[in-house]
Structure formats: structure tokens, C-alpha cells
Amino acid sequence: MKYIFIAISLLFGFQITAQDIELQTKIEFANSKIQQTQKGDRLFWLDSLTKLTYRNSELKYDAIVRQTISLAITLDSLNLATQRVADLIGFQNNYLGKPEEGLKIFKSHIEKLNKGTYFGPIGYMYLNAADSYYFTGDFDTSFEYYAIAKNYALKAKDEKLHAYAVMYTGYNESELGKFAVASQHLKEAVGIFSKLKDTSNILGAKNALAILYSRNAFYEEAEKERKESILMIGDTDRYRALSNLYFNAAEDYKRIENFEQQLINIKACFLANEKTNNANVVLPRILTQLVHAYCENDSITKAETYFEELKAIYQKDETKRLKEELVKAERVLAFTKGDYKNAVTYSKELLSILKNKKAHIGDIVAAEQYLANAYKANGDEINYKKHILNHYILKDSISSVQKLKSLAYYQTLYETEKRDHEIENQKTSIDVLNLQNKNKNQLLLFGSLGLLMLFGGFIAYRSFLNSRRRQLRQQVFSQELIKTQEEERTRIAKDLHDGIGQQITLLKMKAQNTNQTELSSLAHIALEEVRSISRDLYPVTLVKLGLTDSIEQLLLDLDEETDMFVSIELDDVNERFNETESLNFYRFIQESVNNVLKHANAKTLIVNILKQSDGIKILIKDNGQGFDVADKITQNSLGLKTMAERISMLKGSFSIKSKPAEGTSILVQIPV
Numbered sequence: 001m002k003y004i005f006i007a008i009s010l011l012f013g014f015q016i017t018a019q020d021i022e023l024q025t026k027i028e029f030a031n032s033k034i035q036q037t038q039k040g041d042r043l044f045w046l047d048s049l050t051k052l053t054y055r056n057s058e059l060k061y062d063a064i065v066r067q068t069i070s071l072a073i074t075l076d077s078l079n080l081a082t083q084r085v086a087d088l089i090g091f092q093n094n095y096l097g098k099p100e101e102g103l104k105i106f107k108s109h110i111e112k113l114n115k116g117t118y119f120g121p122i123g124y125m126y127l128n129a130a131d132s133y134y135f136t137g138d139f140d141t142s143f144e145y146y147a148i149a150k151n152y153a154l155k156a157k158d159e160k161l162h163a164y165a166v167m168y169t170g171y172n173e174s175e176l177g178k179f180a181v182a183s184q185h186l187k188e189a190v191g192i193f194s195k196l197k198d199t200s201n202i203l204g205a206k207n208a209l210a211i212l213y214s215r216n217a218f219y220e221e222a223e224k225e226r227k228e229s230i231l232m233i234g235d236t237d238r239y240r241a242l243s244n245l246y247f248n249a250a251e252d253y254k255r256i257e258n259f260e261q262q263l264i265n266i267k268a269c270f271l272a273n274e275k276t277n278n279a280n281v282v283l284p285r286i287l288t289q290l291v292h293a294y295c296e297n298d299s300i301t302k303a304e305t306y307f308e309e310l311k312a313i314y315q316k317d318e319t320k321r322l323k324e325e326l327v328k329a330e331r332v333l334a335f336t337k338g339d340y341k342n343a344v345t346y347s348k349e350l351l352s353i354l355k356n357k358k359a360h361i362g363d364i365v366a367a368e369q370y371l372a373n374a375y376k377a378n379g380d381e382i383n384y385k386k387h388i389l390n391h392y393i394l395k396d397s398i399s400s401v402q403k404l405k406s407l408a409y410y411q412t413l414y415e416t417e418k419r420d421h422e423i424e425n426q427k428t429s430i431d432v433l434n435l436q437n438k439n440k441n442q443l444l445l446f447g448s449l450g451l452l453m454l455f456g457g458f459i460a461y462r463s464f465l466n467s468r469r470r471q472l473r474q475q476v477f478s479q480e481l482i483k484t485q486e487e488e489r490t491r492i493a494k495d496l497h498d499g500i501g502q503q504i505t506l507l508k509m510k511a512q513n514t515n516q517t518e519l520s521s522l523a524h525i526a527l528e529e530v531r532s533i534s535r536d537l538y539p540v541t542l543v544k545l546g547l548t549d550s551i552e553q554l555l556l557d558l559d560e561e562t563d564m565f566v567s568i569e570l571d572d573v574n575e576r577f578n579e580t581e582s583l584n585f586y587r588f589i590q591e592s593v594n595n596v597l598k599h600a601n602a603k604t605l606i607v608n609i610l611k612q613s614d615g616i617k618i619l620i621k622d623n624g625q626g627f628d629v630a631d632k633i634t635q636n637s638l639g640l641k642t643m644a645e646r647i648s649m650l651k652g653s654f655s656i657k658s659k660p661a662e663g664t665s666i667l668v669q670i671p672v
Contacts, residue, residue, distance in 0.1 A: 023052065026052055027049065027052055027053070027059075030045050030046075030048050030049040030052060031049065033045035033048075034046055034049065039075060040075060040077075042071065043068070043071050043072060043075055043077060043080070046064070046067060046068050046071060047068050047072075047080065047084075049064055049068075050064050050065045050068045050084065054087075055087075055091050055095055055277075057095070057096070061091065062088070062091065065084050065087060065088050065091075066088070068080075068081075068084050069081050069084045069085055069088070069109070072084065073109075073112065078112070078113055078116050078118070079116065079118040079121060081109070081113060082113045082116070082118060082121035082122055082125055083121045083124070085105060085106070085109045085113060085125055086121060086124040086125040086127075086128050088102075088105055089102040089105050089106055089125065089128035089129060089131075089132060090102075090128045090131070092105065092132075093128060093131045093132055093135060094131075094281070095281065096281075097281050097319075097321065099131070099132040099133075099134075099135035099136050100132075100136060102128065102129070102131070102132035103129065103132045103133070103136070106125065106128075106129040106132065109125075110125070110129075113125065119152045119153075119155040119156035119158075120152070120153075120156035120158045120161060122152050123148075123149045123150075123151075123152030123153050123155075123156060123158065123161045123165075124149070124161060126145050126148045126149040126152065127145070127146070127149035127161065127164055127165060127168070129145050130142045130143075130144075130145030130146045130148075130149060130165075130168065131168065133145060134168070134171065134172060134175075137357060137358060139172050139175055139176055142168075142172055143169070143172055146165045146168050146169045146172065147165075147169075149161065149164070149165040150162060150165040150166070150169075153165060159192060159195070159196060160196060160198065160201075162192065163189050163192035163193050163196070163198075163201065164189075164201075166185050166188050166189045166192065167185070167186060167189035167193075167201070167204065167205050167208065169185050170182045170183075170184075170185035170186040170188075170189060170205075170208060170212075171208055173185060174186075174208065174211070174212045174215070179212065179216055182212055183209065183212060186205050186206075186208050186209045186212065187205075187209070189201070189205040190202055190205045190206060190209075193205060199232065199236075199238070200238060200241065202232070203229050203232065203233065203238065203241040203245075204241065206225050206226075206228065206229045207225070207226070207229060207241065207244050207245055207248065209222075209225050210222040210223075210225040210226045210229075210245070210248055211248055213225065214248065214251065214252050214255070215362055219252055219255075219256065222248075222252060223249070223252070226245050226248065226249055227610055227612070229241070229245050230242065230245055230608070231610075231617060233245075234619070234665070234667070235619075235621060235657055235665035235667075237275070239272045239273070239275040239276045240272075240273075240276045242268075242272040243269050243272035243273040243276060243282070243286075244269075246265045246266070246268040246269035246272060247265075247266065247269040247282075247285070247286065247289065249261075249265040250262045250263075250265040250266040250269060250289055250293070251289075253265060254289075254292065254293075255366075259293060259296035259297055260297065262289075262292075262293045262296070263293040263294065263296075263297050264567065264568060264569065265569075266286065266289045266290055266293050267290075267293075267565070267567060268567040268569075268606070269286055269289075270286050270290060271565065271567065271604060273286055280313075283313065284310055284313055284314075284321070284322055284325040284326075285325060287306045287307075287309055287310040287313075287325070287329070288310060288325045288326075288328045288329045290302075290303070290306040291303045291306050291307050291310070291329040291332060291333060292328075292329070292332045294306070295332050295333065295335075295336040300333075300336060300337065303332075303333060303336070304333065306329075307329050307330075307333055310325060310326060310329055311326065314326045320353075320357075323353070324350070324353050324354075324357075327346050327349050327350045327353065328350055330342070330346045331343060331346035331347050331350055331370065331374075334346055335370075335373075335374060335377070340374055340377040340378035340379075341378060343374040343377065343378070344371070344374045344375055344378055344380075347367065347370050347371035347374045348371060350367055350370075351364070351367045351368065351371055354367055361394060364394060365391060365394045368387050368388075368390045368391040368394060369387075369388070369391040371387045372384050372385075372386075372387035372388035372390075372391055375387060376388075504526050507519075539554075539583075539586060539590075541553055541554075542582055542583060542586055546574045546582075547573060547574050547577060547582040547585060547586060548570055548571075548572050548573055548574050548609075550586055551570060551586060551589050551609070552568065552570055554586075554589065554590060554593065555568050555593070555607055556568075558593060558597075558605070562597070563603075564596075564597075564602060564603060564604065564605055565603060565604045565605070566604075566605045566606075566607070567604070567605070567606045567607070568607050568608075569607070569608045569609070569610065570607075570608075570609045571609060571610050571611035571616075572611070573585075573609060573611055573616055576611075576616060576670075577650070581649070581650055584646045584649050584650060585646075585650060587646055588643055588646045588647060588668075589607070589609075589618075589620075591639065591642065591643055591646075592620045592643065592666055593605070593607075593620075595639065596620075596622045596624065596664075599624075599625075599627070600622045600624025600625060600626075600663075600664060601624050601625050602622035602623050602624030602625075602663070603623055603624075604622060604623045605620075605621070605622050606619065606620070606621040606622075607619075607620050608620075613672075614671065614672065615652075615669055615670050615671040615672045616652075616669070616670040616672075617667075617668070617669050617670075618666070618667070618668035618669075618670075619665065619666070619667060620665070620666040621663065621664070621665045621666070622663050622664055623663040624663055624664060625660065625661060625663075626658045626659050626660050626661055626662045626663050626664050627658050627660060627664070628658075628659070628660060629656050629657070629658050640656070647668055647670070650670050651670065651671060652668055652669055652670035652671070653668065653669050654666075654667075654668050655667045655668075
């Protein structure tokens with residue numbers, strides 16, 4: 001086998017040039033050890049090389065891990081072999097998108113590896129094999145294998161493996177329409193992962209819940225799960241989870257035909273996906289969604305650009321999965337461009353693909369409707385009526401099933417909450433008895449300590465009151481200063497508009513009447529400058545459009561006038577604030593955005609203003625050059641102080657997270 005390892009070593013000498021020096025050094029060292037050692041020592045260094053190249057296709061992880069498995073089996077190190085087989089199946093499923101290859105690997109090793117007492121690795125091997133069956137559409141077998149994985153998790157006392165099996169069982173049940181039980185399993189998985197403090201998998205389970213709700217037309221519940229997940233992610237680097245959340249939000253908006261929000265969310269999804277380490281796996285689905293969104297928003301040129309990118313991917317790897325995405329995109333492009341004959345052809349092809357793979361009934365319903373519309377646009381009334389009838393028959397059947405599922409879901413939820421309530425009452429009664437006994441023993445001790453603390457507390461309280469009074473005086477002064485500043489800005493804006501603006505308008509009219517073209521042009525430029533200054537001093541759009549639309553207009557203008565990619569998600573907050581508060585809220589957003597323009601040198605800006613049950617939450621995030629927050633605070637930055645005071649006037653909390661070269665995030669919460 002030595003010649004195999006030498007071949008791998010030479011391959012790495014060619015491939016690793018783009019990697020960092022430290023990793024290159026480690027890989028070269030591991031390769032040299034592989035060639036110098038035998039048996040157990042060689043296996044150790046080969047497995048070290050496997051870990052160094054973990055799930056990295058460019059570093060030939062696939063070839064290395066297969067060699068590790070082969071040598072481990074030869075040396076009867078079956079525990080290690082099982083771990084690496086499980087890893088390799090997961091790599092094929094989730095990183096290469098080739099579950100058929102994952103099944104092939106499982107079937108070639110299972111007989112040899114499922115006889116030991118290393119229950120955890122065997123459980124993960126069955127778990128990943130169940131995923132392979134799930135991805136290939138064999139849900140019955142995947143159910144069986146998830147159950148086997150769960151049993152091995154109990155034997156190994158591995159809570160994470162158990163949680164995975166529960167969560168993936170929920171995925172499976174969702175696909176088969178078992179709504180209530182799927183919901184319970186996914187919530188159980190959220191609970192276990194929360195106990196383990198595993199945020200990534202909490203997000204995965206909550207995203208699955210959102211998809212489940214969406215497929216059953218519970219759009220509000222789905223949106224609630226997604227918003228909670230996005231807030232949980234915050235400014236962390238969980239871009240894969242963020243990409244999934246935005247993609248599914250775009251799907252929901254497409255279903256309810258809110259194409260503007262569909263485009264906003266799929267653009268955010270595309271941006272997040274670019275930052276993942278396996279961006280190409282889901283990129284085709286995102287490109288298809290972008291083609292659809294831009295077609296619906298009258299941007300056919302951009303739609304064609306993304307279509308060409310999708311087509312290039314398909315030409316490199318002509319799989320069934322990519323063919324489906326390509327046909328979806330071809331269908332909507334043909335229809336949008338008025339090529340109804342090809343729209344019919346592609347719509348028929350997609351419907352056939354969906355039926356053959358036994359796709360979700362909701363997808364088939366949508367495909368029947370699209371085909372009917374294509375026939376109608378093509379002037380074929382007979383086929384239009386045939387397929388629109390199919391659409392409504394299937395849609396009515398879904399509606400009936402959804403009502404039954406809703407009833408089952410809420411009945412199950414009621415029974416679960418009732419049981420939990422009874423258990424909680426029993427626990428409460430026991431806790432009350434324990435607390436009474438504990439209080440008797442602690443009463444004397446606390447009485448003595450209380451007298452001692454009372455005197456110290458009185459002194460500390462007086463000191464606190466004095467400090468608080470100073471802070472309040474400073475705060476009142478700052479707020480009055482901001483109020484006076486805004487009043488002065490408003491006065492100057494009105495004077496410019498009513499005084500100088502009218503004089504320049506009169507001058508312009510006189511110049512036009514006397515055919516003084518150059519003077520008229522100069523007067524026009526001066527008038528526009530005055531108006532621009534006036535608008536900056538006081539945003540008149542607040543009066544005309546309201547707070548929410550004014551902010552949206554500010555950000556849309558920014559998106560159009562700069563090269564920066566701006567992602568916007570705004571809830572309506574008009575009713576929350578009075579006139580003065582609205583001005584402070586708008587100024588805060590305006591100053592934050594201006595800071596990004598002036599200082600950040602950013603390519604991307606995300607602005608989320610979300611209205612939730614406990615208040616309004618704001619996230620303003622850029623990928624610019626960032627700064628040291630501590631230095632800014634030490635330097636008493638007037639801009640940051642003003643922004644903080646504006647939020648304080650709204651009774652909110654304000655924080656900034658930033659590091660040089662890592663962008664900046666501004667987080668704000670304003671209570672109800």
C-alpha cells in the first residue's frame with residue numbers, strides 16, 4: 001500500500017499552495033510520517049491527516065478518509081473505522097449532495113462494523129445512513145434507521161446523538177404529513193439542544209419548525225420561529241443557518257405573492273450563503289429563487305444573469321437535482337419574456353419531474369397552476385381548464401387535510417400543556433413544603449445579617465442617590481441640547497425653504513423670462529442645493545410618509561445611489577411613536593447609516609427593524625473596516641453619545657459591537 005500514500009503525498013504538494021503556511025507544514029509533516037511508519041503508527045498519522053483535511057474537497061479529504069478506513073479495518077481498529085465511515089457518509093450527504101454514494105459506503109461497511117460495543121460511532125453511522133435514505137426519498141427506511149440510531153444513543157448515553165435522531169425523525173414526519181407529531185419531536189429536539197447549549201442545532205430544529213408551519217399555511221407561526229432564530233444568531237458567524245432562514249422566508253413570501261419581500265429575503269440569503277464553507281451545495285436553489293424574484297419584480301436582465309450562472313453549474317454536473325432547478329428557472333424566464341410555447345414545455349417537464357420524485361403535494365399544486373396559466377397565455381383554453389381543475393382539486397384536498405392537521409396539532413398541544421401543568425403543580429406543592437422548612441432555619445441568620453446590612457445599605461443608598469442625580473442632570477441637559485438643536489434645524493430649514501428658496505425661485509423665473517439660460521441654470525442648481533440642505537436639516541418625508549416609509553425611502557435611496565448592497569427588513573412602527581419620538585428614531589437610523597457611509601468602507605449593510613411582543617428590536621450591521629469601541633468611548637465620541645441619548649429618550653437600550661477589519665453591529669431594543 002505504500003505507493004498509494006506516496007501518490008497522496010505528491011498530490012498534496014500540488015494542492016496545498018493556497019492554504020496557510022501552518023496548515024501546509026502540518027500536512028507535509030503528517031505525510032512524511034505516513035511514509036516512514038508502519039501499522040498502528042501509520043494509522044495514527046493517516047488519521048491525523050484525515051482530521052487536518054476534514055471535509056475539504058480541495059485537500060482531497062474523500063481519498064484520505066477512505067484510506068484511513070481501509071487501514072483501520074485491516075488493523076482491526078473497528079471503532080476508528082466506524083467513526084470515519086460515519087463522517088464520510090455525512091460528507092457525501094451534506095457537503096457533496098450525493099446521498100446515493102453515502103448509501104453505497106454504508107452498505108459496503110455495515111456488516112463488518114455493526115458488531116462491536118462502540119455504540120456511539122455505530123449510532124452516528126446509522127444516523128447518517130438514515131439521512132441518505134431521507135435525501136433519496138426512501139422515508140420508510142430512514143424512519144427505521146433513525147429509530148436504530150436512537151437506540152444506540154440510549155446505550156451510549158449520548159444526548160446529542162439522541163437529539164439528532166429525534167430532530168431528523170421530525171423532519172421525516174413533516175415530509176409524510178404527520179404534522180402534530182413532527183411538531184412535538186422538533187420541539188423536543190429544541191429542548192435537548194438547549195440543555196446542551198448547542199445553538200447551531202437549536203437553530204436547525206427551529207428552522208425545521210418554521211418550514212413545517214409554512215407547509216401547513218401557518219405563516220404567522222413560521223415567521224415567529226424565523227425571527228426568534230435571526231435574533232438568536234445576532235452578529236455571530238452562523239451564516240449557513242441564516243441563509244436557510246432567509247431562503248424559507250423568501251419561499252413563504254412567494255407563496256403569498258409578496259414578491260418584493262421575496263426578493264429582499266432571497267438577496268439576504270444569497271449574501272449569507274456566500275460566507276458558508278459549502279456555499280455551492282445550496283447555491284442552485286438560491287439562484288432559481290433569484291431568477292423568479294427578479295422576474296416578478298420586472299428585472300429581467302438581472303434574472304437572466306443569475307440564470308446563466310445556474311446553467312453553468314448544471315453543465316458541469318448534470319444531476320437530477322440541478323435539472324429540476326434549471327427547468328424551474330427556464331419556466332419562469334420563458335413566461336416572463338412572453339415565450340408562452342416554451343413556458344408550457346418547461347412547465348410540463350417540471351410537473352413530470354415533481355410527480356416522478358413524489359414531491360410534496362404543495363409543490364405539485366403550484367406546478368399545476370403554473371402550467372395552467374402557461375396554457376392560457378398560449379391560447380390553449382382546453383388544457384388550461386384541464387390543469388386549473390387539477391390545481392383546484394388538489395388544493396381543496398390539501399385545505400381539508402390542513403384543517404384536520406390543525407385540529408390534531410392544537411389538540412395534541414392542549415393535551416401536552418395540560419399534562420405539563422399538572423406536573424408543574426405537583427412540583428410546586430413539594431417546593432412550597434421544602435421552602436417552609438428552609439425558611440425557619442434561615443430566619444434567625446437573615447435577621448442578624450439584615451441589621452448589619454441595613455446600616456451599610458443606607459450609606460450606599462445615599463451615595464447612589466447622589467450619583468443618580470448627577471446622571472439625571474447630565475441626561476436632561478443632553479436631551480434638552482438635542483431638542484434645541486432639532487428646533488434650530490427646523491427653523492433654519494423653514495427659513496431656507498420660505499425665504500432664500502423663494503427668492504432663488506423668483507430669480508430663476510426672471511432669468512427664464514428674459515432668456516438668460518446660463519443664469520437660469522445656475523439659479524436652478526442653487527435652488528436644488530438649498531432644497532437638499534433643507535431636507536437634511538428637517539426630513540419632510542416624516543410628515544408626508546410617516547416614520548416607517550421615511551426610513552424605507554432613506555435606505556432605498558442609499559441602495560440606488562451607492563455601490564453598497566443594502567438588505568432591509570422593516571415592520572410598521574408608525575403607531576408606536578409620537579412626532580418628537582419619530583424624529584429621534586429617524587435621526588438615529590440616519591446617523592447610523594451616515595456613519596457607515598463615511599467611515600466603514602463597507603460593501604454590505606443590513607438594517608432590520610422588527611416589532612415583537614416585548615418591544616421593537618433594531619439591528620444595523622455592516623461588513624466594513626470596523627473600529628475599536630473602547631477607543632471611541634475613551635475619546636468621548638460625540639456621535640456615539642448623541643446616538644445613545646436619542647435611544648435613551650425613547651427609553652431604549654443601545655450597544656455597539658465592532659472590531660477592526662470585522663465590521664460593526666448596532667443593537668437596539670425599545671420596550672413596548
